[in-house]
Amino acid sequence: EAGVAQSPRYKIIEKRQSVAFWCNPISGHATLYWYQQILGQGPKLLIQFQNNGVVDDSQLPKDRFSAERLKGVDSTLKIQPAKLEDSAVYLCASSFRFDGESVPEAFFGQGTRLTVV
């Protein structure tokens, strides 16, 4: 079974530029998450989708971050304009449903390392 795919792996941009990250979850996984991991910290949830609907975006800085999952499969996360403090690894994860309910554990991709200079 293929894992969660993310691209690009690395990205360097200047502050105030825009950037987009792409994620393709494990096939059949209805729930998709975007996490931000700042160096030396644990991942922090940015947004969670169930199919193509947003379940939780309470920690997403909506003035500059946006995310979509239009067809309920792959997803993009965008930052516009980027700030220096957005330098982090952006992790995408997915989880499946069993017997009509989501399972708690999430399966992660390798992440995109963003450096804002």
Next chain:
Amino acid sequence: AQKVTQAQTEISVVEKEDVTLDCVYETRDTTYYLFWYKQPPSGELVFLIRRNSFDEQNEISGRYSWNFQKSTSSFNFTITASQVVDSAVYFCALSDAKGGGGSNYKLTFGKGTLLTVNP
């Protein structure tokens, strides 16, 4: 609010030593889940285990074992006879159990423990 504390920032051991990674959590929920993830240098978070709050039975999987103690809000992870390939950052995480149709599991992670196993 939920909180996970991993007091050990870095641990260094020699191969074949046993090592225990500590995890202490805080939650007001009576039902919750606890997790351990491994993050090797490649960056991907690898799921290791999930425990339900109502199941305090300890678990062993090969060289890995987990000790869940509700009385002390701890969920510690022991690697027996460590190997160089065990070198990674290990994260403990906590989620409430409000899943179901709402599908609102949200992992709260600790800051991680960097384990280095030297040959």
